[in-house]
């Protein structure tokens with residue numbers, strides 16, 4: 001495992017020490033990236049030894065990449081190394097099934113890493129605004145680490161997110177509003193309450209956990225890049241993390257040289273700030289008013305990492321696309337009936353976006369693409385039932 005060399009601001013490149021807990025860049029409020037000295041790994045940790053080392057390790061899942069993660073004992077529930085499923089109907093399509101993670105979503109990766117570091121730093125109270133799934137993951141890992149969790153989420157989150165957070169013993173506040181309103185409450189109260197704010201991109205380690213998705217998708221495709229990656233984008237931490245991973249893998253010589261995948265950010269037509277900013281060639285997004293979609297994880301009116309994401313989309317030759325809820329629901333039903341996979345609404349937005357980009361000619365059938373199903377459909381039974389107009393049968397008379 002490498003020691004952290006330093007933290008580096010994603011905007012102004014200022015350097016910070018990782019010896020104490022850090023939030024954002026004190027100069028420009030940019031997100032901080034963890035930088036390692038990877039030189040000692042060159043030629044020593046070969047990509048082919050990863051599987052062998054992982055088999056010998058007490059930690060499973062994403063910790064197979066511990067040679068490129070902080071040198072700290074993990075707080076783990078078995079996150080990562082999720083299945084890569086080839087579509088039964090579209091041979092070029094691979095579904096990265098993040099529903100197989102602890103707490104049923106991709107949020108487990110980022111929060112496992114962030115809680116690992118929080119325990120390492122001796123932090124006692126963490127707070128997070130969440131559209132739902134980050135709340136469940138934070139609550140679980142905080143419980144595993146014996147750390148207090150304070151969670152703020154919209155009143156109408158998927159019910160499973162509320163139930164799990166309460167069951168894990170977190171302090172849960174339901175807010176009349178969106179994740180942006182929850183974020184404001186955390187920002188206002190954190191100093192007085194002594195909370196460390198573990199919001200996406202406001203501390204350096206959630207990105208580090210999420211970057212393992214980039215390592216995994218490459219390893220699972222034989223250390224080759226796919227042609228495109230479809231990523232349902234709310235906060236977009238995974239998109240940012242994967243791009244960071246690609247850079248590290250190239251430095252280490254782990255991935256075959258070649259063009260990086262086109263990164264495709266997928267949003268709902270009911271909340272598409274990234275799509276609007278991308279289409280307008282803007283360098284940042286603007287707050288999306290009256291955000292509304294049944295894909296709860298995509299209800300992020302202005303992601304904190306918007307500028308970084310726009311740069312990645314353009315550098316990769318990618319695109320941002322939005323899909324109306326009705327089409328998302330059609331794709332969800334299509335994949336359930338024909339592939340045996342119950343997607344989250346966010347994942348179904350990504351599969352719908354794939355169909356859209358095939359129809360438009362942006363992608364060809366033979367292109368090899370990875371589509372992220374960021375969570376298990378089972379976490380959304382209440383809102384999916386409502387969208388499908390399925391009511392609980394009344395008790396027999």
Ligand SMILES: [Zn+2]
Nearest residue numbers: 009012025028
């Ligand atoms: Zn800065």
